[in-house]
Amino acid sequence: MNIDLIDTFLDLCETRSFNRTASRLGVTQSTVSGRVRALEAALGCTLLRRSRAGTELTTQGLRFEPHARTLRRNWTVAREAVRESGKAATTLRVGIQHDLLGDRVASWVSALQSALPEAALYVEADYSSQMCADVASGTLDLAILFTPKPGPDLHFESLGAVDYQMVSTETETLAAVSPDSYILPNYAPAFSTSHAELLPFLSVGAVSSGQNAVIRGLLVALGGSTYVLRQTALDLAAAGQARLIPDAPRIAQPVYVSIHLRNRHRAPFRRILKTLQGQMAGRP
Incomplete structure (x- = not known):
């Protein structure tokens, strides 16, 4: 051909x-x-x-x-x-949800390299819908994402979850959080559903975003309150840029891996999934 x-x-x-x-x-x-x-x-x-x-x-x-x-x-x-079957290394094409990159990209890459040391890695950040489409078409070999988009050629497995923590530049208590200065996080449908159920009085905001890095930047620049990844919250608190709100509920966002259906029983992909699940278990 x-x-x-x-x-x-x-x-x-x-x-x-x-x-x-x-x-x-x-x-x-x-x-x-x-x-x-x-x-x-x-x-x-x-x-x-x-x-x-x-x-x-x-x-x-x-x-x-x-x-x-x-x-x-x-x-x-x-x-x-x-x-x-030859000596040349294969290239593993990986898509990772934007919020799972940040300063943690090295740990993800290290985990993938340990699972498949003979492979070269190509890594890109994207959103769940596009990554599911790319795995189905063969553009990506696997994707680590927040929101599975089921398809006849796709297989999904749970990797665990990441926690989001509320922080504020204005207060240390949930009762004192002002809706007027609240930066509404919209990281994924599952996150938004949990957020609306737990905090209905904060379900709207003058500013909203779906990326942790963007929300962090808005918080530092504009002030107010919001949810960011747990590690980002700890970093902001350590730098004196925001305070943790300990009585606010943490919101867990499930994380999944998507691979093509034909690869779900292949030994290299089983090693990758096991390694990624172990790496996720060690995340803060």
């Missing part, structure tokens, strides 16, 4: 421009045209129609697109499976 034909077709599905696809793939426009003709000849149908208005997918092209994505994903899986 000539995977270049598939890659070129899928890029054209995004750009709808032979010129832009040629630029993105680093080839000439005539090469792009030749690849499309070769793919159409192999399939016996017309996939793309060019006009002055641009490039559009034909009905056959629309039908072929999801199959092309599956072909590319399977090609990637097959290529990496072959590499696993």
